[in-house]
Amino acid sequence: MKRRTVLSMEQALSLPYATLRFAQLGWRVIRIESTPAGDGLPGDPNRYIGGKVLDDDRRTYFIAPNVGKEAIALNLKDPQGQALLRKLLVELDVDVFCCNTVPRRYKQLGIDYETLSAAKPDLIWAGISAMGPEYPDAPGYDPVIQAMAGYMELTGPADGPPTLSGVPLVDLKAGDEVYANVLLALAERAETGRGMRIDVSMLQAAASWLITTLPLLDFDCQPNEITRCGNEHRKFIPTNVYPTADGFIYMAIGSDVQWKRLTEIPKFVSIGSPSRATNEGRHKEREAIHRDMAAETRKHTTAEIAADFRQATIPHAPIHDIPAVRNMDAVSRKLTLTRMPGGKPVHMQPMAVDLPAVSQELTFPPKYGEHTRAVLKEAGYSNLEVAQLERDRIVAAQA
Numbered sequence: 001m002k003r004r005t006v007l008s009m010e011q012a013l014s015l016p017y018a019t020l021r022f023a024q025l026g027w028r029v030i031r032i033e034s035t036p037a038g039d040g041l042p043g044d045p046n047r048y049i050g051g052k053v054l055d056d057d058r059r060t061y062f063i064a065p066n067v068g069k070e071a072i073a074l075n076l077k078d079p080q081g082q083a084l085l086r087k088l089l090v091e092l093d094v095d096v097f098c099c100n101t102v103p104r105r106y107k108q109l110g111i112d113y114e115t116l117s118a119a120k121p122d123l124i125w126a127g128i129s130a131m132g133p134e135y136p137d138a139p140g141y142d143p144v145i146q147a148m149a150g151y152m153e154l155t156g157p158a159d160g161p162p163t164l165s166g167v168p169l170v171d172l173k174a175g176d177e178v179y180a181n182v183l184l185a186l187a188e189r190a191e192t193g194r195g196m197r198i199d200v201s202m203l204q205a206a207a208s209w210l211i212t213t214l215p216l217l218d219f220d221c222q223p224n225e226i227t228r229c230g231n232e233h234r235k236f237i238p239t240n241v242y243p244t245a246d247g248f249i250y251m252a253i254g255s256d257v258q259w260k261r262l263t264e265i266p267k268f269v270s271i272g273s274p275s276r277a278t279n280e281g282r283h284k285e286r287e288a289i290h291r292d293m294a295a296e297t298r299k300h301t302t303a304e305i306a307a308d309f310r311q312a313t314i315p316h317a318p319i320h321d322i323p324a325v326r327n328m329d330a331v332s333r334k335l336t337l338t339r340m341p342g343g344k345p346v347h348m349q350p351m352a353v354d355l356p357a358v359s360q361e362l363t364f365p366p367k368y369g370e371h372t373r374a375v376l377k378e379a380g381y382s383n384l385e386v387a388q389l390e391r392d393r394i395v396a397a398q399a
Contacts, residue, residue, distance in 0.1 A: 003028060014100055014202065020065050030371065063338070070375065071371055072375050073372055088375070096123070100128040100129070102139060103135075124198070131204070158224075244297050250317045256277065270296070335349070367398050372397040
């Protein structure tokens with residue numbers, strides 16, 4: 001696999017997650033952060049979120065999305081900094097430029113596709129924003145888009161408030177769209193030699209996942225089909241989380257055959273009846289079935305019920321906490337790894353898919369401006385020129 005070079009003006013999570021996936025491929029990812037301005041902390045605000053890991057600008061929330069990367073600091077508000085960026089594109093033979101600032105700033109910062117592709121015509125350009133370039137001022141925050149895209153309306157108990165997902169789904173979905181579409185653009189470039197502009201709207205990407213609800217509007221659906229239903233499935237009955245004597249278990253009945261197998265288990269014989277033999281019939285008795293199921297599951301431990309479900313080949317799972325997830329053999333063998341400067345290992349989430357000849361260990365995230373001087377020298381700047389750029393506040397480097 002050819003090693004590509006990515007320059008990414010990134011912060012927060014959506015774009016750092018996308019470029020993490022490139023770093024996991026073994027690509028070179030250079031993250032661009034702003035030079036110090038005013039009284040605020042320099043660079044990506046996520047550097048300063050969470051517990052201190054090693055130093056003030058590499059805290060817990062910053063680590064996992066930013067392993068395997070380099071970091072430089074440029075003043076793109078200054079024309080000299082914008083010219084420097086264009087020089088980097090050419091001298092480093094950059095394949096991909098990414099950004100996740102609001103679209104109205106593209107031209108102000110000299111990072112718009114037209115400007116950068118004029119410097120490097122085969123450049124692939126990818127931007128993440130809240131709602132695409134047609135809405136240039138909208139800030140893209142995961143919880144805001146979860147609310148706007150209906151995710152919160154669909155999450156939580158039916159009699160409870162709209163609820164955020166426990167995972168920043170919209171950030172990660174947007175990052176995956178950058179990843180997928182950049183790979184598509186590279187395939188196209190291999191045939192045409194041309195670059196491409198990719199605009200990822202967080203709202204549109206999120207709405208693309210409303211496949212089980214949004215189309216129902218044209219089928220005169222009932223209101224309860226497109227709102228919160230807790231842990232139930234809206235169509236397959238019974239599918240839910242049920243209490244046990246020592247916790248909870250999730251069970252999913254996806255066919256009438258599975259229902260028949262469930263009601264042949266001695267513990268659950270009593271919940272079967274002719275009127276419940278089909279999913280349509282069970283839907284009419286949905287609430288009663290959930291009550292009947294819970295009344296039986298409460299009498300037995302999670303392990304006892306799981307053993308019965310395994311024997312009957314009924315889909316089920318315990319409700320794992322995060323330590324239990326990490327300890328699962330199917331997960332623990334796949335974890336990615338970084339090492340702190342002192343050698344301490346830090347285990348992180350696995351790659352989404354196993355790929356050949358790809359390392360599961362990546363370098364520790366860079367300090368703010370850690371690679372500024374080295375990258376500028378690689379692009380042809382002398383030590384004196386780099387020092388002058390620092391004095392002029394066009395770049396910033398690690399102290």
